[in-house]
Amino acid sequence: MSFVTVKDQAVAVRLLRSITAKGRIPAGLMLWGPSGVGKRMAAMELAKALNCAAGGGDACDRCLSCRKAASGNHPDIIVVSPAGRTRIIKVDAVERMNETTVYRPFEGGRRIFIIEDADRMNEAAQNHFLKTLEEPASATVFVLVTANPRQLLPTIRSRCQPVRFGALRRETVAELLSARCGLSPEAALPIAALSQGQMGRALDLHESGRRDMVLSVIHRLSTGGDPLLLGEEFAAYLQTVERAVAEAVKRPAPGAGNGGGDVEDGEEDEFGEGNGGDLEKEQLEALIAGRMRLEMYEHIHLFQSWYRDELVCRAPGGAEHALNRDQLDRLAAGGGGDPAVKLEALDRAWLYLERNINRGRVFRDLFFALAV
Numbered sequence: 001m002s003f004v005t006v007k008d009q010a011v012a013v014r015l016l017r018s019i020t021a022k023g024r025i026p027a028g029l030m031l032w033g034p035s036g037v038g039k040r041m042a043a044m045e046l047a048k049a050l051n052c053a054a055g056g057g058d059a060c061d062r063c064l065s066c067r068k069a070a071s072g073n074h075p076d077i078i079v080v081s082p083a084g085r086t087r088i089i090k091v092d093a094v095e096r097m098n099e100t101t102v103y104r105p106f107e108g109g110r111r112i113f114i115i116e117d118a119d120r121m122n123e124a125a126q127n128h129f130l131k132t133l134e135e136p137a138s139a140t141v142f143v144l145v146t147a148n149p150r151q152l153l154p155t156i157r158s159r160c161q162p163v164r165f166g167a168l169r170r171e172t173v174a175e176l177l178s179a180r181c182g183l184s185p186e187a188a189l190p191i192a193a194l195s196q197g198q199m200g201r202a203l204d205l206h207e208s209g210r211r212d213m214v215l216s217v218i219h220r221l222s223t224g225g226d227p228l229l230l231g232e233e234f235a236a237y238l239q240t241v242e243r244a245v246a247e248a249v250k251r252p253a254p255g256a257g258n259g260g261g262d263v264e265d266g267e268e269d270e271f272g273e274g275n276g277g278d279l280e281k282e283q284l285e286a287l288i289a290g291r292m293r294l295e296m297y298e299h300i301h302l303f304q305s306w307y308r309d310e311l312v313c314r315a316p317g318g319a320e321h322a323l324n325r326d327q328l329d330r331l332a333a334g335g336g337g338d339p340a341v342k343l344e345a346l347d348r349a350w351l352y353l354e355r356n357i358n359r360g361r362v363f364r365d366l367f368f369a370l371a372v
């Protein structure tokens with residue numbers, strides 16, 4: 001498919017094409033930026049281009065090497081991904097990767113390791129990887145893909161050529177949503193606007209009932225709904241979400257990356273983590289708490305987007321800049337009160353949630369503030 005499939009990343013693509021065309025390939029490349037903006041796709045296209053028989057800075061998609069890479073069967077393109085319920089890349093996986101670097105490529109001119117979510121390497125894994133990165137084999141290229149580069153050791157970051165990826169245009173996200181999910185442009189555009197240019201976030205917003213719940217709460221508050229009752233209902237809703245998150249976290253996960261497959265009971269997957277229930281209870285609880293923290297952040301973000309739109313729509317021509325474009329009639333009618341004050345209340349609510357104050361109490365108090 002070549003680099004043309006990477007949308008809205010002209011600067012990053014130009015840099016990658018230049019590196020490939022000139023043949024001055026650094027041992028380490030770090031593709032960083034928001035989640036769901038095309039970093040992994042660009043990493044795969046880079047790997048194809050580096051081993052393409054046609055050369056020229058881009059993949060031809062016709063040679064045997066490109067066809068093998070596209071089907072995931074190229075022996076010199078190896079993907080290492082987080083796996084297991086904790087989604088950690090452990091030292092065992094990095095050691096196996098390091099051992100592979102001593103051999104020459106099987107078919108292509110270079111062996112490329114794509115490390116997805118590289119920030120998910122634990123400290124021991126990062127230290128092992130650093131030793132190889134400091135003295136890499138001449139025909140080996142490491143491509144680190146990450147949304148959180150500061151979670152990597154400074155010494156790893158300093159030895160990798162950074163390539164920054166930005167957010168996608170909302171029109172691009174809307175177009176992709178329409179193609180993948182069959183949404184009309186009118187339905188896709190608000191979701192794209194709320195996703196902040198991240199395709200993964202847009203898909204999650206479309207598939208979850210998060211936005212419908214927030215819009216329902218806002219409507220009931222603006223029409224005289226009881227904040228106390230809404231707080232209780234919302235707390236029950238969050239408990240349902242937490243149960244679903246817990247079930248997803250505790251569900252055995254197949255091995256992933258670098259040839260990983262399903263692991264049998266009692267065996268260890270490629271990251272040294274079995275699926276026989278030996279994961280510490282504290283680790284599971286921490287993972288569930290982290291995902292629930294993300295859920296609450298996403299809900300707060302949706303509330304903020306609504307009251308931000310109310311404020312914007314009060315200005316002449318402001319409706320053109322609204323995020324919730326499918327709710328313009330309701331936004332024009334307004335919900336009463338000062339949206340700026342409600343945005344301040346949402347900022348305080350998020351601060352309280354960060355301090356681990358009981359979420360039921362936080363949202364109850366928030367709804368009283370939003371009902372004014």
